[in-house]
Amino acid sequence: MEKWMLIDGNSIAYRAFFAMPPLTNSAGQHTNAIFGFTTMLLKLLEQEKPTHVLVAFDAGKITFRHEGYTEYKGGRQKTPPELSEQFPVLKELLNAFGISQYELSGYEADDIIGTLTKAADEKGVPAFVVTGDKDMLQLASDKVTIAVTRKGVSEVDLYTPEAIQEKYGLVPMQIIDLKGLMGDTSDNIPGVPGVGEKTALKLLHEHGSVESVLDNLDTLKGKLKENIENHKDDATMSKRLATIFREVPMEKGVEEIRYEGYDGKKLAEAFRKLEFKSLIDRLELGDDAGDMEEQAQAAAADLNIHVIESDKDAAVLDKLIELLGHSDKNGLYVEAIGENPHQAKLIGLAIATEHEVFALPYSVVKEPFAAKLRDWLEQADKPKYGFDQHKVELALRWSGINFEGAAFDVQLAAYLLDPTEASQTLSGINDKQGLAALPSDESVYGKGARFKVPEAETLYRHLALKAEAVRQLVPLLTEELSKTGMSKLYFDMEHPLSRILAGMEFLGIKVKTEELEALGRNLESQLTTIISSVYKLAGTEFNIGSPKQLGEILFEKLGLPAKKKTKTGYSTDAEVLEELAPYHEIIPLILHFRQLSKLQSTYVEGLLKEVRKETGKVHTYYRQTIAATGRLSSQFPNLQNIPIRLEEGRQIRKAFVPSEPGWSILAADYSQIELRVLAHIADDENMKEAFINDMDIHTKTAMDVFGVSAEEVDSNMRRSAKAVNFGIVYGISDFGLSQNLGITRKEAGKFIDDYKEVFKGVRQYMSDIVKQARQDGYVATLLERRRYLNDINASNFNLRSFAERTAMNTPIQGTAADIIKLAMVHMDAALRERKLKSRMLLQVHDELVFEVPADELELMKTLVPEVMAGALKLDVPLKADMSFGDNWYEAK
Template identity: 65%
Template sequence: MDKLILIDGNNIIYRAFFAMPPLTNTAGQQTNAVYGFTTMLLRLIEEHKPSHLIVAFDAGKITFRHEGYEDYKGGRQKTPPELSEQFPLLKDLLRDLGVPQYEIAGYEADDIIGSISRQADEAGREVMIVSGDKDMLQLASDHTTIALVRKGVTEVELYGPQQIREKYDLTPEQIIDLKGLMGDASDNIPGVPGVGEKTALKLLQQFGSVEGVLAGTGELKGKMKEKLEEHADSAVMSKKLATIYREVPLEHAWEDMLFSGINKDTAGPALAKLEFKSLLERLSLSAYTPAASGDAGEAAEGVPEAALDIVICETDGDLPAVIAALPEIAALHLETSGENPHRSEVIGLGLSAAQQHYYIPFALLKSPAATPLLDWLGDPLAPKSGYDLHRADLALHWQGIAFAGAANDVQLAAYLLDPTEANQNLNDLAAKYGQPRLAPDEEVLGKGAKYKLPDLRTLGSHVARKSAAVLGIVRRQEEALRDTGMAGLFHDLEMPLSRILADMEKQGIAVNKEDLKELGKEFEAQIAALVAEIYETCGTEFNLNSPKQLGEILFDKLGLPVVKKTKTGYSTDAEVLEKLAPYHNVVRLILQYRTIAKLQSTYVEGLLKEVSGETGKVHTFYRQTIAATGRLSSQYPNLQNIPIRLEEGRKIRKVFVPSEPGWSILAADYSQIELRVLAHISDDERLKEAFVNDMDIHTKTAMDVFGVSAEQVDSNMRRSAKAVNFGIVYGISDYGLSQNLNITRKEAAQFIDQYFEVFQGVRRYMDEIVQEARKQGYVTTLLERRRYLPEINAKNFNLRSFAERTAMNTPIQGTAADIIKLAMVQMDKALYERKLRSRMLLQVHDELVFEVPEEEMDLMKKLLPEVMEGALKLSVPLKAEVSYGSNWYEAK
């Protein structure tokens, strides 16, 4: 069946420009937007295989819309010259790739797209429109899908009429009415002042259209009625401006949009000229030079299957060849099923040398003939590269197979090279680093209920291709890690930490199930008592977990002030209830009920499900490739989010106990590590003085900001100082601080100004790091961990402000994360060198938890803080506070 992809050229290149880090070729040309656009284009071609394709561009700045409204798009700032100069580069490249493009004077790209899609729709052809502009949703139909581009140009959300109904409760046609009412600042479409998306949706759900709203103002009251009547003409004009014109006189015939694949004869030289080496390799054109004879060379879609020499092992008799090749094997891929690596099924193993690739089914790994292979897997002196080796280590462990020698984890390296793209899969990495295309797992294995292993040869080829891809990716990543200065961070910190985390996860932490059940009974009794008291206070019974019924009780029956509304009625979220708490005692009871109910469901019932029947422990799984700051995250179960501000939450920690009699739990926690890092990075004398003299930093801040002595600092002053201290670390705004302290934004802004007036080194650091980020497109931690900030120069205020706050806090948070990781690596080494039996069990943000035998306790109480405080030398001392007890609760 015909499939047409229509790409909004101006929109996508603009998004790519601000999404990609700066990129310049040796000729001095900016090429980041062209590279980002082309990467997305190739992914679309690979995934959707269009029969027809066209990229539409705006032709000039003046369109027919300006005839009726001179200020159309008048608020837009001038296109940056670094972007303007890339338009001709992109158009030339599209021509050489063999991708049709189209522009018509007086019309915008979306009008061209709207007109082409209308004709294709009427002919019953399948259409996909690719753009980052939500206006395109008005074009959705049974045959036309809108692919809204998100996260720069790395992800798309697909919308048909059903998805638009689910998200907005509107038809595609009503998207125009939505824009007519709320306007669009980016296009200088005025709409109705004071009407945002929420209000516009409510009006459209009531009246159906802009015309219906204006005809029905008699049913409205107050300011809304006045606004609509006063700005009726603006609403009608705005709707007209927002309407995509679908009657553009088209010169292109359907055949002109035919796409027969990338033109190999001209694509290679064009990509080489722009120095897009990874894209050349991705299309297998890295060594291609067009011959005079017109030889087409290899297929642009990727290396054909015959190019890989794959051996599928079926019996014990096939294993000797694999074993003989082990000295040459450099990469592996362990295929597993299931998300939780502690409960995964191992399917098989792919192994790759430079020219030969192997697949061994799991059943053969268990054969006595495979013993030399298992010895190699467990040999720490046999270096191995792979994808998510941490997960592979755990999956093999629970099958009784040891794993060691992890040298390069391409998932972990990819995360370091771009931490904003969390948890990238191997298919993405293969495409990103110019390797032959890998078939998606869904194609080979199915997904969810349709998951099914194919025949041995199909499965073996698929898995062996994954290990082969790893080989090529490693080579490219090593070069990138060296170029970015992160090779040391990868090999000396992240890779050793991966093995340490796996060891901790295999060990697990023991849980006293009986105590956990008793705690559950205690929570159930509290819940029952709270429910009874709430019903008695309200004078009726209702479903406490129903926002609708709760809203009716609070706002209709009890008459509490309405704070916020949703599409379906009153909002009763936590933020609303916190604001209502002073008005009625029942709100406090409901908040308490929610807290205890969550503890019961998430941490009592949830933990009971996760306790292993074999070990009596919970075995969490730490993820290194999720948080952009470098922090670890935990799942199956998540042991980092146990709420400890409330006593009921802290009680959960009582059930975590040592796994051996006579042992204790020992915990050490960094004291205010992020503020200490801030003092070092900012070189602020006042901050450094506080930590060097071991003063309470919040009291010191209050003294300096309020100009009082330590004795004059009251609890409110210290609380305010604490809020602003941690707010500075997390890039808090005056609004955020006002909410935290329940003061006005003006007061919060004054307090922040006072803080910066006193701590001028911090202010200087904040200003300089933002300027540095604007210049180079990223910021780094003290250990050179990078975080790219593509929106740092965005015209959109919200995007730019978020990027600026991220620039300020990433070096602080990221360095703090690096420090505790360093401490873990150094502590692991210390335990090994001293031959201690003490075991590292958990990392919870700034805290490390161990189980320790009695005879080692005195040594560990001294050794642990020494290692933690010496992990990284700063201009202020690091401080780790140690405690211990018979369970985790007592150790805190």
């Protein structure tokens, strides 16, 4: 049996954008509206099981309604660019779903859906309309159900004619009369002044329609009669504007919106690009494993594979060692299962030489007869060409093998060549370089609960294929790095940094567990006090962690104004509570309770679980191939996101101490590095002047933008200046700045315009870099790190706008990331040259953390800021603020 599902694309995307927290992928693309839309879509597809699906979009701002009323929708603010840039990507995703979409110039999505629901009524086919706009209720019928989203897009209210009668006492078509009388501010439909929903419903219950109300004005009295009499034309026009047009000349027939389900591979590819890993896992979208054996056998047919499984194969191992002694052209692949290299399970390795490939289980590497292979792995003068050598080095070190001689990493090189690729897999790199197809890991091992190491023959063949792929990729990627001018970036910075990071991670940082435990007890005490105060103010005990119970206390018992309601009760999310803070003293206590609870569970208890028993340290892992800007990303645990805005959060740093008695923790933090880079790249005289004269850049900005002296700059001026200074670096919009500062978009837009008028060099840079990007197709950092912008010349405005903002901020963010990486490479060299015992432990955004013996402290206090300041020569000085103490807290 047929069932149509018709979705109001603009309405749902808009609601999803404002309901979801900010979300971006590693390429910097905003994705929150797409993610919210997609989760709702998946839920509805599963629940409703439609045979036909269409997503309707508005084709533009001007429709036939503007012909009679030019102010139609005139009160709406411009769509935030953070949302508008998501529409073209959303439409691409719908294509991957196999879902039809339609828009037509001069008409709105409502009209398209209205036309199709009329066809559904005529054919007697059930239709399910999904929207965020109650105007659509006029379309409800015996066959058409209207689902109106609430609580963002996660839940819907269903409206049938019966439900509309029960809620409003109206039939569906009277919804247009309701809008005619009360108007609709969201669409700038005027209605009648002074007539709200309650009055409009009363009039319609008595008279039935706008026309009947106007025909019976003599039954009305007072101000209401006067208002309606004076606004007759507005009422009839408003009704006309609210009426959905149901005769759109559709070019898409019913058969064209038939939904046959999605293609798993296409959808997985789209989700991977957006980095919706949770949705890939939820739908179990992996590579098709059905033809895995056939693919692998075909790919391995031309390889001469030798397997070494025991000491009976010692002669084969000797042959491998002999071949490695005569040629440096090898491909090494070590299989370490698990994302965390500190806990990864080594299951096997393979080495490809020019003519033969050797594969073996990892257990063999530790056997006495394999001593020569272990020696080769540990020899610095024996080059190894591999994949993800950073992870490999750590996994081997924890296994007792001091891996040395990493010469080239195809994953790291591929990342430099295309940093916007979300996941640099060996099979993906292989495909991109046009080599023979390589079965993916998921097709061999399965994934999630279905993960399983395959039988020996399949495993060895897979490892051999990957080692051979590495061997073939090395010259190809080396040549590409040379062609793109990134050889120096790779060989002088990224590759040596990979080795430095592995050393830092293996070393780890000492954690004083008793300090964390004491902090945990202190937090527990504070939480107990807060709970007691909350109970006292509430007049009863309840579960503060229960949104349902909290909602009942706040909105029913204490009578606070309810902002949002959900299916299970009142919304008590952070946004709601922050709006309620002025109304009652209980609200700040609840917000503080939530902050401390997160500190306790995520950071105190979470960090305690990450302390490695045998070392007493935490060993983070820096992902070098994730962020498109070149930034490092810390995991297992993430030491870059320890909250330091709250004093209780800063206290966590007290637990990080030197690993040797009498040593100190020394921290050095770049001061406003991105703004200094901007001053240099933009060659902005005002900005350069501030840094050259060591002025506070935010005060200087406030002085110039507001036209006041330094003494007249107050805290609000400086805060606004700071927001726009850092916002400019990230391509902030008027919407983004208005959210940050709590001001209107108009005020934010004026502030940005005034800023650009003062900092003319910055304005010129923004214009020039976009022109350059259009010409080259990419932008680059000062160290030639590239980021390609495929949409910089796109005809679609939203895609092009996102690419333009990316062009503006990538050279700044990327150069800042390059500078601290350079500083790490130079710092490592300085420590080695001077044979110092001091050790580099952490990189946290723009900060480097060291542990330093007492007899080297004075030297390091000078050396570290000096090396950091000299990492790269700019037109303005680089500056690193240095501090030290007995722990990380004291060093800040």
